[in-house]
Amino acid sequence: MGEEKILVVEDDKQIKKFIRYALEKEGYIYSGADNAQDALEILVTEDIQLILLDLGLPDFDGMEVLEKVREWADIPVIIISSRDQDEDKVKALDQGADDYLTKPFSIIELLARIRVAIRHINKLSTDNLKPIFTIGNLKLDVENHNFYREGERLHLTPMEFKLLEILFKNAGKVLTTQNIIRQIWGPGYGNDTQALRTLMAGLRRKVEENAAKPQYIITEIGIGYRLRDE
Amino acid sequence: MGEEKILVVEDDKQIKKFIRYALEKEGYIYSGADNAQDALEILVTEDIQLILLDLGLPDFDGMEVLEKVREWADIPVIIISSRDQDEDKVKALDQGADDYLTKPFSIIELLARIRVAIRHINKLSTDNLKPIFTIGNLKLDVENHNFYREGERLHLTPMEFKLLEILFKNAGKVLTTQNIIRQIWGPGYGNDTQALRTLMAGLRRKVEENAAKPQYIITEIGIGYRLRDE
DNA sequence: TTACTTTAATTAAATCTTTATAAAGATCAA
DNA sequence: TTGATCTTTATAAAGATTTAATTAAAGTAA
Numbered sequence: 001m002g003e004e005k006i007l008v009v010e011d012d013k014q015i016k017k018f019i020r021y022a023l024e025k026e027g028y029i030y031s032g033a034d035n036a037q038d039a040l041e042i043l044v045t046e047d048i049q050l051i052l053l054d055l056g057l058p059d060f061d062g063m064e065v066l067e068k069v070r071e072w073a074d075i076p077v078i079i080i081s082s083r084d085q086d087e088d089k090v091k092a093l094d095q096g097a098d099d100y101l102t103k104p105f106s107i108i109e110l111l112a113r114i115r116v117a118i119r120h121i122n123k124l125s126t127d128n129l130k131p132i133f134t135i136g137n138l139k140l141d142v143e144n145h146n147f148y149r150e151g152e153r154l155h156l157t158p159m160e161f162k163l164l165e166i167l168f169k170n171a172g173k174v175l176t177t178q179n180i181i182r183q184i185w186g187p188g189y190g191n192d193t194q195a196l197r198t199l200m201a202g203l204r205r206k207v208e209e210n211a212a213k214p215q216y217i218i219t220e221i222g223i224g225y226r227l228r229d230e
Numbered sequence: 231m232g233e234e235k236i237l238v239v240e241d242d243k244q245i246k247k248f249i250r251y252a253l254e255k256e257g258y259i260y261s262g263a264d265n266a267q268d269a270l271e272i273l274v275t276e277d278i279q280l281i282l283l284d285l286g287l288p289d290f291d292g293m294e295v296l297e298k299v300r301e302w303a304d305i306p307v308i309i310i311s312s313r314d315q316d317e318d319k320v321k322a323l324d325q326g327a328d329d330y331l332t333k334p335f336s337i338i339e340l341l342a343r344i345r346v347a348i349r350h351i352n353k354l355s356t357d358n359l360k361p362i363f364t365i366g367n368l369k370l371d372v373e374n375h376n377f378y379r380e381g382e383r384l385h386l387t388p389m390e391f392k393l394l395e396i397l398f399k400n401a402g403k404v405l406t407t408q409n410i411i412r413q414i415w416g417p418g419y420g421n422d423t424q425a426l427r428t429l430m431a432g433l434r435r436k437v438e439e440n441a442a443k444p445q446y447i448i449t450e451i452g453i454g455y456r457l458r459d460e
Numbered sequence: 461t462t463a464c465t466t467t468a469a470t471t472a473a474a475t476c477t478t479t480a481t482a483a484a485g486a487t488c489a490a
Numbered sequence: 491t492t493g494a495t496c497t498t499t500a501t502a503a504a505g506a507t508t509t510a511a512t513t514a515a516a517g518t519a520a
Contacts, residue, residue: 157474157475157476158475159475159476192477192478194477194478194479195476195477195478198476198477198478199476221484221485221486222485222486
């Protein structure tokens with residue numbers, strides 16, 4: 001999130017500076033062009049995720065840039081223009097622009113519309129929001145709620161799954177029993193370490209080859225547990 | 231193309247009439263609601279492709295409609311509002327709206343922005359278009375609304391079909407009961423897991439050889455259901 | 461009507477908690 | 491270092507609780 005590279009095509013230095021400041025503050029990577037020629041150059045050499053395009057450029061009309069981009073890629077394009085005629089907006093939007101802002105515009109609106117555009121591309125690429133953890137021959141797919149050992153899917157109870165997820169999220173680190181208990185049973189739960197031990201025994205029976213000699217879930221006596229992560 | 235059904239949520243009869251005329255002239259199918267209540271009602275009963283939403287509604291705030299819709303589906307929403315404060319725009323766009331137009335707006339700009347939104351959903355749906363699902367000896371033809379087991383066509387009730395479609399679309403993943411309920415009955419529906427269980431029993435009787443030992447629709451106790459996908 | 465959906469009641473199953481006991485590790489005096 | 495003792499952890503099994511499946515009956519809409 002927030003690491004998208006945005007190309008700003010605008011000849012007014014003042015406005016460009018202003019936009020650059022706002023974008024970088026939000027965590028985006030900025031790239032700038034003063035004219036159509038440079039913009040197209042940057043587009044083929046850099047990995048741009050979104051374009052902010054002014055229509056009034058010194059060399060070509062911004063519409064030509066839009067046309068060239070659309071021949072070639074589906075990068076979202078937000079037009080920023082001083083032309084406020086409806087016909088201009090319609091033409092640009094039908095030419096493939098994703099949004100159209102008229103100058104002067106507020107920077108918070110611009111940023112919100114950038115977020116909308118990025119949401120759209122993320123939906124296209126069907127990003128996996130939740131990670132898939134893999135350690136040794138164990139695999140935990142949190143998104144789809146699946147656990148595999150040596151490629152074979154094994155059933156975990158809800159609490160076993162939750163416990164294993166906590167361990168995976170902190171792989172390599174030692175978690176205190178109290179910490180784990182609080183994460184599973186919530187705060188206000190007594191220090192019922194016995195319940196955790198029982199749960200742990202059941203989980204180990206499924207995770208480990210030999211539960212008596214754990215290879216993954218290591219006990220740190222007097223402290224808690226740790227998932228081996230080499 | 232041009233046969234999308236558009237829901238217009240707006241209490242001003244004048245504006246609604248105006249928009250209706252424009253939409254129908256463009257070949258869209260019009261559907262109208264005066265308030266939030268009716269809007270949600272229509273959303274669960276009709277197959278809506280796009281929503282034009284006024285924020286100033288008589289019963290609830292339009293933002294609540296937006297929130298409910300987003301809990302449940304990815305239908306594009308274009309806000310049409312007389313509130314022209316930047317903060318309102320940012321809030322709505324971040325809440326999941328796809329565009330924001332301030333009244334008074336020109337009808338040609340509205341139509342252009344509708345075309346942009348529809349372009350987006352068409353891009354989404356052509357990328358992951360799978361009209362006929364097959365798993366084991368089950369076949370689901372969503373396009374023609376047919377279900378086959380071992381080549382033999384079986385009748386499913388509308389809700390059974392919808393449920394099976396959801397399962398097929400997420401084959402291999404575990405779907406929570408709450409998630410399934412929302413997808414079938416729509417937003418604002420209580421956590422009536424019992425209705426789902428009954429529906430599931432009926433579906434299993436048709437899908438499974440032996441409903442007592444399901445081979446396809448697996449129960450993940452404490453979580454939800456999963457369609458086996460190997 | 462007829463087919464479908466929802467509600468309700470009963471039965472069944474899986475999961476969670478508790479308890480008892482065994483095993484492993486730590487401590488300390490001689 | 492050794493062995494007695496205490497502390498901590500592991501496992502198994504019984505009981506309690508939660509969750510799901512099934513069936514039948516009542517309500518709804520075409």
